[in-house]
Amino acid sequence: MKIAMFTNNYKPYIGGVPVSIERLANGLRKRGHIVDVFAPTYEEQELETGVYRFKSLNKKLDGDIVVPNMFDRDIRKQFQKRNYDIIHSHHPMLMGNIALSYSKKYDIPLIYTYHTRYEEYMHYVMPSLLNKNKDDTKIYKVAEQIVSKYTRSFSNKCNLIFAPTPEIKNTMIKRGVYTPITVIPTGLSENDFIRDREKTEEIRKKFNSPNLFCCVSRLGKEKNFPFMLKALKALKEKWEKPFKMIIIGDGAERKSLNLLSKKLGLEEEIYFLGNIEHDKLVHYYNACDLFLFSSQSETQGIVLLEAMAAELPVVAVSGSGVNDVVVNGENGFKTELNEDLWIKPIEEIMGNSYLFNTLKIGAYNTAKEYTAESIAKLTEENYLQLIQGKVKYVVP
Incomplete structure (x- = not known):
């Protein structure tokens, strides 16, 4: 299979998402698949085979989090070079939006891995507003509701969801996600x-x-x-x-x-x-x-x-x-x-x-129980089932 992975952050950024993506990509490559990772540009990045860097905005979020430029034309140029079988997004916004648009335009199945509880990270996105009003719980609740509603909407436009744990799967279902959800954790190298x-x-x-x-x-x-x-x-x-x-x-x-x-x-x-x-x-x-x-x-x-x-x-x-x-x-x-x-x-x-x-x-x-090899095999099986049309929706 030819797999395109989209992410808002990657090495050398330190975090669980880059680690998860790298291990899964390498595990799938060892199983004979082609995996291309579309990731943002960092000042200290290293050149890697199978990793395509798109431009990042000059301004960063709190915590030195890079903001990818989702309008970089090089993304589409590079994407069109391969006839991908699967698009796998690791975020619901920014590069997730690109992944969703490509999925619709080229009729390619879209998978989304729910890595992050975004409602817990609002202080990075709106630091000035939330810091000034840190005692105002209404502002936080409204922000959380907006993020939760957006994530649910994005999830229900995908063909398959990967949740890292059963608890996260149950949480997504309770929040109104009806796209099929499979539990696939990050593997260990x-x-x-x-x-x-x-x-x-x-x-x-x-x-x-x-x-x-x-x-x-x-x-x-x-x-x-x-x-x-x-x-x-x-x-x-x-x-x-x-x-x-x-x-x-x-x-x-x-x-x-x-x-x-x-x-x-x-x-x-x-x-x-x-x-x-x-x-x-x-x-x-x-x-x-x-x-x-x-x-x-x-x-x-x-x-x-x-x-x-x-x-x-x-x-x-x-x-x-x-x-x-x-x-x-x-x-x-x-x-x-x-x-x-x-x-x-x-x-x-x-x-x-x-x-x-x-x-x-x-x-x-x-x-x-969490080796990268076993997780890659499980991911491969889910990719194949999706391509073969064996994944069924539970329509509410």
Whole structure:
């Protein structure tokens, strides 16, 4: 098959969507398919086969998010060079609009992967309005309703939807999406299961702590880091054991989070490392004891599975993207949004070697269910069913 993928962000931008697209594209290529990724231009991008860059606007959104120029004529010129069998959009707007128009014009089936809960990201799109009126819940609700209605409308114009988790699928159905929905999560690459004892020990020695925790995430408001930092302050005051926490990632909130950690007296415990190349992340995962997570805005939370591939038990806040992956007592624990409840499993896991080892095994076994190879095969089967007309609509 010849597959055209459209995305509003891609490498070198750090995020779950670029990771998901790259892994799926590579997995499908290994299965003999042609996959072309249509992605925006970045200053530090690298030339890649099968990746076509269209122009980006000069202005960026908060968090240095690039805005693609959907009117770039080169997009159509490049698209017309191949007779594509499938168009796969990873966003409902901007490049999603291009994907939808090409689907109609050239009569090509359109698939949309619901990667992002866009209502959780309104502060990037309308920062000045929402920041000035941050206590006005009506403005937020209206903005959320507009985004939700638009996403539903776009989804119902597609031929098939991929949802990363059953929870997201159910949410879409409840919101009025009647296009067929299949659950297809992001897969893990072979590199996620690598073990390099020398590099792991090097990182462990660098931080020199008997209890080393980590989190990998973009530093945005929706990731709920203030909760994590305040909870870790409570852990420091209550727990008698020393610990260190490394936070990998960058974003608009880095400066304010750094100031908050100092204000909370966590200068010796919290380390903000910024962005780290994805191929090197596995060594940091392997060097740590636990993966801590506080976001409630995820669709899948691929970093949870990456951590589990390194046998890291997860302690997270219950929410979208977490509930379908983290199983209490099996591969980690998820709690309510409560500082005391959240730090309790950290103490329990690190104080009980049997529980710790049981969770490590469970985490690894969970990760093995999400290999990129198996996800690519499942995606291929759905593509074929769509082309053959076997996907049926459930008309409301």
